[in-house]
Amino acid sequence: xxxxxxxxxxxxxxxxxxxxxxxxxxxxxxxxxxxxxxxxxxxxxxxxxxxxxxxxxxxxxxxxxxxxxxxxxxxxxxxxxxxxxxxxxxxxxxxxxxxxxxxxxxxxxxxxxxxxxxxxxxxxxxxxxxxxxxxxxxxxxxxxxxxxxxxxxxxxxxxxxxxxxxxxxxxxxxxxxxxxxxxxxxxxxxxxxxxxxxxxxxxxxxxxxxxxxxxxxxxxxxxxxxxxxxxxxxxxxxxxxxxxxxxxxxxxxxxxxxxxxxxxxxxxxxxxxxxxxxxxxxxxxxxxxxxxxxxxxxxxxxxxxxxxxxxxxxxxxxxxxxxxxxxxxxxxxxxxxxxxxxxx
Numbered sequence: 103x104x105x106x107x108x109x110x111x112x113x114x115x116x117x118x119x120x121x122x123x124x125x126x127x128x129x130x131x132x133x134x135x136x137x138x139x140x141x142x143x144x145x146x147x148x149x150x151x152x153x154x155x156x157x158x159x160x161x162x163x164x165x166x167x168x169x170x171x172x173x174x175x176x177x178x179x180x181x182x183x184x185x186x187x188x189x190x191x192x193x194x195x196x197x198x199x200x201x202x203x204x205x206x207x208x209x210x211x212x213x214x215x216x217x218x219x220x221x222x223x224x225x226x227x228x229x230x231x232x233x234x235x236x237x238x239x240x241x242x243x244x245x246x247x248x249x250x251x252x253x254x255x256x257x258x259x260x261x262x263x264x265x266x267x268x269x270x271x272x273x274x275x276x277x278x279x280x281x282x283x284x285x286x287x288x289x290x291x292x293x294x295x296x297x298x299x300x301x302x303x304x305x306x307x308x309x310x311x312x313x314x315x316x317x318x319x320x321x322x323x324x325x326x327x328x329x330x331x332x333x334x335x336x337x338x339x340x341x342x343x344x345x346x347x348x349x350x351x352x353x354x355x356x357x358x359x360x361x362x363x364x365x366x367x368x369x370x371x372x373x374x375x376x377x378x379x380x381x382x383x384x385x386x387x388x389x390x391x392x393x394x395x396x397x398x399x400x401x402x403x404x405x406x407x408x409x410x411x412x413x414x415x416x417x418x419x420x421x422x423x424x425x426x427x428x429x430x431x432x433x434x435x436x437x438x439x440x441x442x443x444x445x446x
Contacts (some may be wrong), residue, residue, distance in 0.1 A: 104247040119125060119392040133165040135191035138181060138344075140199050142172045142297050144323045148377055149253070150194050153370035157362060165359050172297040184376045186244055192352045198279050205422035211278040212256040212338035215409035216430045216443060218437070220340040221376055223252035224420060230429050237342070239422065244338050246352040248364060251371030252443035254378040258333040259320045260311030261304065263395045267404060277313040281337060284412050285313065288405070303327040313337065320383030320391055335402050337409075345370075353357065 133155030139150045146169070154169045175182045181200035184190045192202065197210025209216075217223065225234040227250045240247040258264055260273070275282075284290025289312070295303055303309040303330050312325060316336070320326045345367045352360065369403060418429035435446040 108286045110336045132161075133359070135165070135167045135347075135351065136170065136173050136175070137167050137172040137192035138172075138184075138190050139194040140172055140178050140181070140196065140297070141194070142323060145319060146171045148322065149374055150370060151348055152373060155292070156369065157366040160362060161359060162367070164202070165355065172185055173384050174302060178297065182245075185346060185348050188348050190348075190349065192347045194343065194345050196278070196341060202240075203243060204254070205420050206239050207427060208280050208282075208416055208419075208423065209426055210342055212281045213430070214281065214284045214337050214412055215406055216338065216434070217252075217342075218339040218415070220254075220379060223250060223340050223342055223438075224371070226429065226433055230433050232426065232429060235299065235422065235426060240346065240356060241349065244349045245348050246347045248345040248347060248352075249367050250342060250344045251368075251374060252378075253317055253343050253374055254316030254382065255336040255340060256313055256338045256445065257316055258311055258313050258331075259262055259315075259317070259325060259329045259392065260331050260333070261329055262310065263393070264333045264397065265330045265395055266397055267401055272283035272312045275313045276303070276309055276311075284409070285337070295367060301325060314332040315341075316382050317385045317389065317392065320392070321381075321385050326389065330393060331395050332386070334386070334394055334396045335405075337405070350429065379420050 137150075138153065139146050141149050151169060152437060158166050170190075172178055178195065178199050179201050181190065181193050181195055182202045185193045195210075197204065197207040198233075199211060201207070202210070209214065217226075219412050227236070233250065236247045236250065256277075258273075258275070260275075262269070264270065264273075267288055270285070272291065273289070274291045274293050275285075277285065277292050279292075279294075282290070285292065285401075293303075293309055294311075300309065300312070300314075301324055304311070304325065311329060312320070317326075317332055320329070341346055345363075347363075355363070413427050413430065417424040434445075
């Protein structure tokens with residue numbers, strides 16, 4: 103009985119102890135991603151770095167994103183190919199700059215005068231169906247479209263004053279592919295350069311100016327030090343940019359980390375909304391480096407009318423492009439009919 107009693111006691115305790123003991127789990131190495139942004143380091147401090155740092159903190163070692171700035175791993179024009187091949191896991195860019203081989207590429211960056219305000223971008227993607235179109239286009243080429251957001255408007259920052267459309271003739275500017283294609287009809291000469299070379303090109307005279315951003319970016323990255331004038335008319339009220347990922351890499355990430363990526367990137371879109379919106383107004387008044395010029399409304403209407411014709415040219419190129427242009431027209435028609443503050 104004594105022996106049996108000892109057996110029962112030790113057996114019971116042993117069983118209880120075994121049940122209570124924590125399971126031994128082999129520690130897994132964190133998922134590592136490399137992300138490259140279109141932005142240089144100074145601009146990246148605002149447009150992407152806070153989101154990456156937030157994600158890395160909240161992920162608590164389960165996943166880590168290593169951030170690279172413009173052209174650090176590959177030239178911006180090769181970003182899509184590198185992501186598609188898996189050389190880079192994640193990209194922040196517009197479609198146009200990274201030479202995306204999709205039907206929606208032409209709408210990335212600045213599609214001429216399709217947008218008036220930054221809120222137009224999330225409205226078009228989340229309420230007017232552009233999100234689904236982008237997701238389908240990129241899934242077809244092995245890329246996950248994570249989300250779209252707005253950046254700043256597109257104004258000219260130049261070394262000489264622009265007071266009329268005639269002043270655009272022969273102007274050598276750094277701009278986006280589609281914006282450049284549109285502006286050539288007004289005599290603008292688009293120049294393609296690595297982002298980091300722009301400041302030197304402005305100093306040497308290779309460039310006469312930029313049609314790349316709003317005034318916030320011009321001051322933030324130092325271009326206000328090498329240009330003299332800022333044109334208040336813009337060729338688009340907001341830049342359309344995105345976060346993308348290699349589809350295989352995306353699918354390998356657990357659902358809770360996918361959701362965290364989406365959430366942090368959405369926070370990044372929100373941050374840019376107020377950072378640019380406040381900066382555009384404040385720096386016009388308090389910047390101190392650039393003189394403001396304006397082309398009269400009645401003359402600028404020539405550009406606005408040309409933009410609508412340009413939309414029709416793009417729509418004629420494919421069914422998908424026609425579908426996007428139809429959405430843009432419907433949206434703008436609604437905004438105009440709604441009146442202030444949507445359209446004035």
